[in-house]
Amino acid sequence: MLSILIPTYNYNVFPLVKEVSEQCCIEKITFEIIVLDDASQNFHVENNKINSLDNCCYSVLNQNIGRSAIRNLLSTEASFYNLLFLDADVRIISNQFIKNYLGFIKGNSNYGVVYGGIVYQENRPEKNQLLRWIYGNKREALPAEKRNENVYVSFLTLNFLIKKEVFQTVRFNEDIPNLRYEDLLFSFDLMKNKIPLQHINNQVVHNGIETSEVFMHKTNDSLKGLKFLLSKNYLPADYAKISAVHNLLKQTKLLFLINLIYKMRKNSFKKNLLGSKPSLFIYDIYRLGYFSQL
Structure with missing residues (x-):
């Protein structure tokens, strides 16, 4: 019923996978969690523990293929109709996170794409991390009502649900440089193809705020x-x-x-x-x- 797809690079994603897996088990759904490591050098020992969890798989690519290609590859490996993409460096803050998406799936069978949103830590970080924190809170951590004012441009790729058939129509462009803005291009392609995009309040926390530099x-x-x-x-x-x-x-x-x-x-x-x-x-x-x- 639900394929949860997580690209990772030099990040310990086991805590995220464990939390999401436990929520899926509580909901008693058919699910899989696929984690692909984009040829990173670190956290292999920690992430290999993912393979000990039921319906969860972690593997490492032989070479780095970039943010667009790895998401496309994850979609081809998915077994189910509903795809939930999560970034490795997010943290689940609601014990209803999976249930909220499931409720949306059951109540809106004709959905195209659903973006759950993002929040940042409440506590003020260190001085050398302030720019990212302030930008994230002011420009990205918006409630669904605000995001729905500019539906497509407000979309980010770190926490979204999409039908597999939709992803087969609008995929991430692998011809562009690995310099970001692939999410903006993806949202534009959704708009161009008239794929409905909805925003809901099912946020995750963005971990590991980088330095301002x-x-x-x-x-x-x-x-x-x-x-x-x-x-x-x-x-x-x-x-x-x-x-x-x-x-x-x-x-x-x-x-x-x-x-x-x-x-x-x-x-x-x-x-x-x-x-x-x-x-x-x-x-x-x-x-x-x-x-x-x-």
């Missing part, structure tokens, strides 16, 4: 990825907010101001973003400037 590096990579998607016409410029704003500034001949501010203040922007009081306004200006320079 690592998050800035990932930000730069993701903007390079977005630039690639736009250059190859995978996405229209108005789909992602940052490229839409960039185009608007370009059309109104105001982009030179962003470029000038970015060149003059880039170092002070970084100092703020890596400091104890990071500003999301400065973060957005930094991203616009960086994106414009690509």
